[in-house]
Amino acid sequence: MGIFSKTCEYAMRAVFFIAHKTAGGGRVGIKEVALGIDSPEHFLAKILQDLSRRGVIQSAKGPNGGFYVDEVILNMPLASIVEAVDGSDIFTGCGLGLEYCSEENPCPIHHEFKAIRNQIQDLLKTTKIGGFNKELNMGIAVLKKQKNLPQ
Amino acid sequence: MGIFSKTCEYAMRAVFFIAHKTAGGGRVGIKEVALGIDSPEHFLAKILQDLSRRGVIQSAKGPNGGFYVDEVILNMPLASIVEAVDGSDIFTGCGLGLEYCSEENPCPIHHEFKAIRNQIQDLLKTTKIGGFNKELNMGIAVLKKQKNLPQ
DNA sequence: CTAATAAAAGATGAAAAGCTCTTTTATTTA
DNA sequence: TAAATAAAAGAGCTTTTCATCTTTTATTAG
Numbered sequence: 001m002g003i004f005s006k007t008c009e010y011a012m013r014a015v016f017f018i019a020h021k022t023a024g025g026g027r028v029g030i031k032e033v034a035l036g037i038d039s040p041e042h043f044l045a046k047i048l049q050d051l052s053r054r055g056v057i058q059s060a061k062g063p064n065g066g067f068y069v070d071e072v073i074l075n076m077p078l079a080s081i082v083e084a085v086d087g088s089d090i091f092t093g094c095g096l097g098l099e100y101c102s103e104e105n106p107c108p109i110h111h112e113f114k115a116i117r118n119q120i121q122d123l124l125k126t127t128k129i130g131g132f133n134k135e136l137n138m139g140i141a142v143l144k145k146q147k148n149l150p151q
Numbered sequence: 152m153g154i155f156s157k158t159c160e161y162a163m164r165a166v167f168f169i170a171h172k173t174a175g176g177g178r179v180g181i182k183e184v185a186l187g188i189d190s191p192e193h194f195l196a197k198i199l200q201d202l203s204r205r206g207v208i209q210s211a212k213g214p215n216g217g218f219y220v221d222e223v224i225l226n227m228p229l230a231s232i233v234e235a236v237d238g239s240d241i242f243t244g245c246g247l248g249l250e251y252c253s254e255e256n257p258c259p260i261h262h263e264f265k266a267i268r269n270q271i272q273d274l275l276k277t278t279k280i281g282g283f284n285k286e287l288n289m290g291i292a293v294l295k296k297q298k299n300l301p302q
Numbered sequence: 303c304t305a306a307t308a309a310a311a312g313a314t315g316a317a318a319a320g321c322t323c324t325t326t327t328a329t330t331t332a
Numbered sequence: 333t334a335a336a337t338a339a340a341a342g343a344g345c346t347t348t349t350c351a352t353c354t355t356t357t358a359t360t361a362g
Binding site for chain 4: 212214215
């Protein structure tokens with residue numbers, strides 16, 4: 001796996017997709033999201049239910065229902081998604097997995113690793129969920145596994 | 152989990168420990184390594200067997216046997232351990248898990264994420280396996296989960 | 303108020319990661 | 333050459349992650 005869990009990767013791509021589709025109003029259904037980010041529908045449904053419970057996206061049942069975001073969510077940082085799915089270990093954890101690694105009690109790569117952690121934190125906290133809508137509209141950013149998949 | 156798999160965290164700590172103990176000659180047994188880095192012995196044995204097969208550490212059977220490293224290994228980069236255990240995804244993978252993410256076909260966080268990946272790569276390629284022996288000897292760096300565990 | 307819609311919830315299953323225990327093989331030294 | 337030592341290999345178990353399918357609940361439009 002990469003830096004984030006697969007579940008978290010799906011979550012980020014889905015939230016970007018939902019933000020992109022519903023920033024101007026409306027809702028988008030799970031089928032369309034799954035198709036739009038090229039992910040397994042039922043698995044993604046579970047992830048989105050969880051994100052909805054945690055307030056990272058919004059949802060409505062019934063006809064015309066679906067997932068959507070409001071202005072508040074558009075301005076939330078990417079970190080909200082990552083924390084909801086993977087927890088905050090990525091912001092605070094030791095590179096060698098030592099629970100008690102700290103400034104006073106550092107692991108060998110503590111200081112170098114802290115710099116990396118901080119950079120990740122910076123990316124996740126300063127980037128807003130709604131920050132990619134322009135690129136996505138213009139088609140110069142992509143959310144699917146492969147380029148030029150149908151739909 | 153963190154940036155690296157748990158297996159990889161054990162591997163790095165174990166190799167640091169072995170490097171520290173055997174840089175001046177001699178071998179160190181699996182029991183001592185497991186105790187020294189506070190890890191499950193039998194599981195660590197599997198990891199070290201694999202690292203040995205891949206040339207990241209050396210081993211000898213029988214009395215006075217154990218794991219050890221030579222000068223060549225002491226000068227190998229941390230990246231050798233990470234690649235042997237987790238593969239090279241961490242150096243090249245997309246932040247959102249997209250297989251075809253690239254400069255021409257970027258995911259939304261492609262450029263920011265590339266900077267992070269490069270910093271990780273820089274840490275892992277410029278840091279040498281034997282680079283922590285002084286700190287470890289002086290006791291100002293630590294490899295155990297908790298401070299002040301016996302042995 | 304009923305039928306259709308769409309998310310929520312529940313139950314279950316497959317695969318990978320993490321971990322343990324036992325047996326075998328190689329080496330050494332006495 | 334026999335006994336002791338220590339890694340290597342094999343088999344199997346547990347937990348977590350990833351994934352699917354089915355049923356239920358809420359909402360809305362007609």
